[in-house]
Each structure stands twice: as structure tokens, then as C-alpha cells.
Amino acid sequence: IPRMPGFTVLSFLCSRASAHATSYDPMRLGMTDVIIANEILEHIFEFLDVVSLSRCSRTCRTFAHVRWPIINLSQCTHRLNAAQLKFLMSKQPSKLTLPSGFVLDDKAAEALSKFGGNHLVLRFSAYRRNLNQTESLPPFLRNCTKSISRLDLAGSLKTREHFRYFAEVFPAMTSLQHLILDENHLDKDDLADLLNPLKSSVLLMLSLSDNDLGDDGVLILAKHLHKFPVLQTLGLDNVNLTATGVKAVVEACPHITNLSMSDNHIGTTISIASRMTEKLQSLELKSTDLETNDLMPVFQALTAKQCVLRTFRLWDNRISDAGMHALGKALETNNSLKFLDLRFNCISANGALVIANALQKNSSLKHLCLKFNRISDTGCRHFGTMLSYNTGLHVLDLEDNDISDNGITALAKGLAENNTLQCLNLRSNQMSDHVLSDLGVALEDNHSLKFLDISGKPHLVGKITKQGLRVLENALQHNFTLKRVNVHNHAASKDRNRHSGRERARSAPTQPGSNVHVISMQRKRTGSVVRHPRRGIFFFW
Numbered sequence: 001i002p003r004m005p006g007f008t009v010l011s012f013l014c015s016r017a018s019a020h021a022t023s024y025d026p027m028r029l030g031m032t033d034v035i036i037a038n039e040i041l042e043h044i045f046e047f048l049d050v051v052s053l054s055r056c057s058r059t060c061r062t063f064a065h066v067r068w069p070i071i072n073l074s075q076c077t078h079r080l081n082a083a084q085l086k087f088l089m090s091k092q093p094s095k096l097t098l099p100s101g102f103v104l105d106d107k108a109a110e111a112l113s114k115f116g117g118n119h120l121v122l123r124f125s126a127y128r129r130n131l132n133q134t135e136s137l138p139p140f141l142r143n144c145t146k147s148i149s150r151l152d153l154a155g156s157l158k159t160r161e162h163f164r165y166f167a168e169v170f171p172a173m174t175s176l177q178h179l180i181l182d183e184n185h186l187d188k189d190d191l192a193d194l195l196n197p198l199k200s201s202v203l204l205m206l207s208l209s210d211n212d213l214g215d216d217g218v219l220i221l222a223k224h225l226h227k228f229p230v231l232q233t234l235g236l237d238n239v240n241l242t243a244t245g246v247k248a249v250v251e252a253c254p255h256i257t258n259l260s261m262s263d264n265h266i267g268t269t270i271s272i273a274s275r276m277t278e279k280l281q282s283l284e285l286k287s288t289d290l291e292t293n294d295l296m297p298v299f300q301a302l303t304a305k306q307c308v309l310r311t312f313r314l315w316d317n318r319i320s321d322a323g324m325h326a327l328g329k330a331l332e333t334n335n336s337l338k339f340l341d342l343r344f345n346c347i348s349a350n351g352a353l354v355i356a357n358a359l360q361k362n363s364s365l366k367h368l369c370l371k372f373n374r375i376s377d378t379g380c381r382h383f384g385t386m387l388s389y390n391t392g393l394h395v396l397d398l399e400d401n402d403i404s405d406n407g408i409t410a411l412a413k414g415l416a417e418n419n420t421l422q423c424l425n426l427r428s429n430q431m432s433d434h435v436l437s438d439l440g441v442a443l444e445d446n447h448s449l450k451f452l453d454i455s456g457k458p459h460l461v462g463k464i465t466k467q468g469l470r471v472l473e474n475a476l477q478h479n480f481t482l483k484r485v486n487v488h489n490h491a492a493s494k495d496r497n498r499h500s501g502r503e504r505a506r507s508a509p510t511q512p513g514s515n516v517h518v519i520s521m522q523r524k525r526t527g528s529v530v531r532h533p534r535r536g537i538f539f540f541w
Contacts, residue, residue, distance in 0.1 A: 072097045074121070082107035086114075095119035100155075109140040116143040118175070121152040141169055150178040157184040167194050178205040182235070188217035195224040203228050207235030209260070218245035222252035232256065237284075238263035247271040255279055262286035262315070273297035277306040286315035292323035299323070302330035302337065309336055316344040321351055328354035331362050341369040343397075352379030356386035363392035371399035371425070380407030387414030393421055400428035400457075405435040412442040415449070423451040427486070428458075433468030440475025447481045455488035462490035469538060476537065486539050 068091035073080065076099040085108050088096070094117040104112070104124040112122075141148070151173070157163040163184070170176075186194075191213060206228070213221070218241055225231065234256055236249070241264035250256075250271045259272070262284050269290070272283065276298065283298075295317070301307055319327070324347060331337070347355075352375045359365065375383075380403045383396065403411075408431055415421065431454060443449065456462025469492050476482060487493065 067092045069093060070095045073099050075099075079103065080108075082111050086111040089114040093117050097121040098123070101125040104140070112140040113142045115141075116147060118144070118147050118149040120144065120148060120150070122156060123152065123154050124156050139165075139169075141166075145169055145172045147175060148173060149175050151176060152180040153184070154180050154182040155184060157181065157186075163190060164193075167197070170194060171197050171199070175202070177202060179203055180205075180207045180235075181211070182207055183210040186211040186213065186217075188213060188220055191217050191220050195220070195227070198224070198227055201228050203231055205233035205235075205258075206231060207233075208239065209235045209237035211239055213239040213241075215240070215242055215245040219248050222248040225249070225252040228253070230255075233258040233260075233282075235260045236264070237261065237286075240264065241266060243267040243271075250275055258282040260284035262288060262313075265289055268294050269298045273301040276301040276309045277304050279308065281308055282311040283309060284313040285317070286313055288317060290314075290317045290319075292318075292320045292326070295319065295323060296326060299326040299330050302327075302334045307334060307336050311339040312337060313339075313341040314345070315341060319345045319347070319351075321348070321354075324351035324354045328358040331355070331358035331365065334362065335364045337365055339367040340365060341367075343369055343371045343373065345373060347373040347375060347379075349374075349376050349378035349382070351375075353382045356382035359386050359393060360389040363390070365392060367395040367397075368393060369395075369397040370401065371397050373401050375401040375403065377402075377404055377407030377410070381410040384410040384412070384414035387411070387418040387421065390418065391420055395423040395425075396421060397423075397425040398429070399425050399453075403429040403431075405431055408435045409438045412438040415439075416442040416445040418446060419448050421446075421449055424449060425453045427453045427455045432463035433465055433471070436464065436468045436472040437475075440472045443472075443479050443482060444475055447479065450481060450483045452482065452484070453486040455486045456490045458489060460489060461494070464490040464492050466492045468492070473538070482537065484539060485537055488539070 068088075071088055071091065071093045072095075074097050080099065080102060082105065089111055093115075096115060096117060096119065098121060100123045102122070102124040104122075153166065157166055163186070186208065191208075208221070211217075213236075218236065218239065222245075231253060232255070234249070234253065236245075237260055241261060243266055246261060246266050250259075254275065256275070257279050259275075259280060259282070263286065266285075266288055269285070272280070276283070295314075302309065319342070331340075347370060351373075352370070355368070355370075356379075359368070375398060379401070380398065383398070387393075387396075403426065408426060408429070411426075412435070415424070439452075439454075454464065456464070464487060469487065472485070
């Protein structure tokens with residue numbers, strides 16, 4: 001259990017373990033003698049990503065006599081057989097995540113029928129029947145029909161037999177609150193068969209993305225949405241949806257708070273904009289081929305004082321400079337939006353100027369993502385000026401924007417005067433050792449930034465060397481706020497052999513805006529170029 005949160009609590013329970021330890025030998029005396037209550041064990045399991053039958057055999061033997069409340073096998077690479085699944089069911093998990101592509105046969109289905117928890121992720125790729133078997137499918141959801149609250153069957157109902165079985169048990173799932181049916185080739189007839197027998201449901205989230213619904217299927221869904229009086233989240237990505245279907249859904253379910261309609265050609269956003277001043281708090285319109293005129297109703301709704309939208313994802317659309325001007329004007333007065341994602345929109349330096357000027361007045365936006373655009377050094381200078389005045393932004397993502405040392409130098413000047421930014425992503429830009437001294441000077445004065453990513457482009461060797469990192473690290477001797485600097489795909493990461501004796505951590509690339517303390521099953525390398533107190537801050541491979 002390396003560096004997991006709450007390790008102090010675990011070490012208190014385990015004799016001979018100190019609060020500063022990075023691992024624990026479960027075969028040591030004291031572990032099983034102290035942990036008795038299942039409630040305490042559940043708190044421990046909340047911090048474990050995977051309970052593996054092969055990699056953690058010693059831990060499994062230690063926990064063999066107690067219940068396993070949470071079992072996550074999403075990272076499991078080997079095939080899970082019926083005997084192993086039966087063993088897992090004997091641990092009485094309340095949350096079970098099986099690996100994607102899991103092959104479900106009769107014996108495995110019989111073992112799975114013992115599951116009585118409330119959270120199941122079952123994405124099996126095939127169902128293998130015995131050659132002599134003619135009866136119906138084994139009821140692998142038999143025991144959890146009344147108790148299950150979250151069910152993920154993405155890609156598991158591609159055959160008519162599988163779907164018919166689920167359609168029969170769905171009305172009996174009276175506690176189901178989250179249902180994911182993505183990638184199941186469902187059409188309008190399937191949706192009618194699923195919803196017609198249903199009288200009422202307490203579903204909070206329904207995802208039907210990546211199915212063959214079309215407007216006809218969505219119209220059928222709209223007719224039945226009154227059966228979901230508390231539905232809050234609806235996912236309709238890539239279902240061949242047009243403006244007709246969008247209008248029907250929005251009018252039939254006015255209490256929706258999270259709506260996702262990406263990868264559809266919806267044409268206009270008029271009906272959606274009307275809900276932004278009522279209930280709609282999260283909106284995803286990624287890859288919808290929307291132009292500026294199509295998005296104007298949404299931009300205008302952002303200026304309303306009654307607007308409650310908090311998250312807006314607008315990837316891969318065709319927003320021109322005119323659209324950026326309309327969005328910038330809205331941001332000047334909007335107080336509700338917290339997260340804005342504009343990646344893949346070909347935004348130029350002119351668009352960056354509009355957004356930067358708006359954020360000098362806006363203090364409510366917390367996360368701005370502009371990765372994979374064309375901001376260049378000129379646009380980066382505008383953001384440097386913005387950082388000197390902005391008092392609300394926590395995350396700024398400028399990955400892959402053709403920014404060189406000149407632009408980052410200008411950005412560093414604004415960073416030195418900023419005291420709110422916590423995460424800055426400059427990955428896949430054109431920087432070298434020359435800019436690291438400017439970043440170091442800025443970070444001497446900045447005491448808010450926690451995560452910095454200056455990694456190079458994948459499959460290329462960047463220009464940052466270990467000599468440049470020494471300059472940056474020397475500047476960080478008095479900065480104890482910055483927790484992590486990613487320096488992947490640079491010349492500095494080539495010199496690994498010299499650091500082979502130093503501490504290695506199982507660390508994954510931290511996503512912008514997420515907690516910097518990440519535990520992953522993938523082995524990565526961490527280290528420093530000089531022996532300073534901040535030696536564990538640099539991460540590279």
C-alpha cells in the first residue's frame with residue numbers, strides 16, 4: 001500500500017508500522033488481531049484501486065477470513081475463471097468491478113448470481129453456452145435485483161438474448177439509481193421493449209451513448225421520461241441525434257441537471273439554452289460540428305443572471321473569432337461557470353486575447369482548458385497579463401499550442417504575481433533550458449502553484465536537460481507549495497541509469513486539476529537531478 005491517503009490511520013491499526021512508512025508487510029503480526037469491524041476495513045479498501053488474486057497473494061491470505069467490501073478488477077489482464085469469481089462472491093462485496101472483455105460462461109454466470117451488492121460493473125464481451133444447453137440464460141443478476149443501485153452493462157447486451165433477459169429484470173430493480181447501457185447497438189424497438197413495461201423508476205443517471213437510436217428512438221425515450229421523476233443525468237452521445245430529438249428530450253425532462261449530447265449533429269442550441277437559466281448545470285457538446293451562429297443562444301444564456309451552468313465542454317467545434325468575442329463577453333458577466341473546456345477549436349492569438357481580457361474581470365471560473373489550439377507566443381503573453389489580475393482561476397491548460405520560450409517567459413512574469421493558480425499544463429510545447437530560469441524566478445514568488453507540467457511531445461526528445469532542471473530545482477529550495485513537476489519526453493529523462501538507486505514510485509501522469517498524490521498500477525520512475533530537499537518533485541520517463 002504505497003503512500004496511500006490515510007496511511008496514518010492504517011499504521012495506527014497495524015502494530016510495528018510507522019506513519020512515515022511507504023509499505024506494510026501483511027504477514028507481520030498485528031494486522032489481523034486489530035482489524036475486526038467490517039466498517040474499519042471498508043475505510044481501508046476505499047483507498048485501494050485493485051484487489052488482485054495473483055499480485056497480492058499475501059494480502060489476500062491475510063484478509064481471507066474477512067469480508068471484502070470493494071473489489072476492483074478493472075486493471076486485471078488475465079482471464080478470470082469461474083472458480084476465482086466464486087471465491088470473490090464468497091467475500092460478499094458491495095461494489096464489484098470486473099475487467100472489460102470478461103467472458104461470461106454458464107459456470108461464471110452461476111457464480112455471479114450470488115452477487116448481492118449494490119454496485120456492479122459487468123462489461124463482458126461474450127457469453128459462451130454449453131453445447132447441450134437449451135434453457136434460458138442463468139439469472140446472473142438474481143440476488144441483486146432489489147438491492148443494486150449502480151449497474152454498468154456497457155457493451156454487454158449486443159445479442160437479442162442478453163437484452164431480452166435484462167429487459168425482463170429491469171422493472172424489478174426498484175433501487176437502481178445509475179444505469180449505463182452504452183455501446184449495445186440498441187435501436188428504437190429495443191428502447192420501446194425496455195421502457196414499455198416500466199411503471200416508475202428512481203433512476204438518477206441514465207446513459208445510452210453509442211447506440212443506434214436516432215431521432216425515432218430519442219422520441220420514444222422522451223415519451224417515457226415522465227417515468228423518471230428524479231432523473232438528473234442523461235447521456236446521449238453518438239446516437240444520431242438532430243435538433244428534433246434534442247428539443248423533444250429537453251422539453252420532456254425539464255429537471256435534467258447534467259446533459260451530454262456529444263458526437264451528434266444537433267444543428268442548433270436554442271432549446272438547450274432555455275434550460276441553462278433553470279436547472280442545467282453541466283453541458284457536453286463535444287464534436288457536434290457547431291458553428292458560431294449555432295452556439296449564440298448558449299453564449300447569450302451565459303450572460304443571464306439566472307444562469308446556473310457550472311460545467312461546459314465544447315470540444316472540437318468550429319468557433320470563429322466572432323464566437324470567441326461572444327463567449328468572452330459572456331464570461332465578463334457570468335458568475336456561475338466553473339469549468340470551461342475549449343480544446344480542439346483552432347483558437348488563435350486573437351481568441352486568446354478575448355478570453356484573457358474577460359478573465360481579468362471574471363473571478364468565478366476555476367478551470368480553463370485550451371489544449372490543442374493555436375494560441376502561440378502572442379496569445380501566451382495575453383494570458384501572462386491575465387494572471388497578474390485574475391483572482392479565481394485554479395487550472396490553466398495550454399498543452400500543445402505552439403508556445404516557445406518567449407511565450408512562457410511572458411507567462412512566468414504573470415505567474416509571479418498570481419496567488420490563486422494551482423495547476424499549469426504546458427505539455428507538448430517548444431521549450432528549452434533557457435526558460436527554466438524564468439520559471440524558477442516566478443516560482444520563488446509564487447506560493448499557490450502545486451502542479452506544473454513541462455513535458456515534451458510524445459515520441460520525441462525535448463530540449464530540457466538535467467542541467468536546466470538543476471537551475472529550476474535550486475530556485476525551488478524555498479518553495480514548498482509546488483508538489484510535482486512533470487518532465488516527461490525530454491533529454492533529462494534519458495539519464496536514468498544514474499538514478500537507478502534512488503527512490504522509485506508507482507506514479508502515473510497527473511491530470512490537470514486532479515490531486516497530485518496519485519496511486520497507479522503502472523510502474524513509473526521518479527527522482528531528482530541533485531540532492532536537495534525537493535528531490536522527489538520531478539517525475540519523468
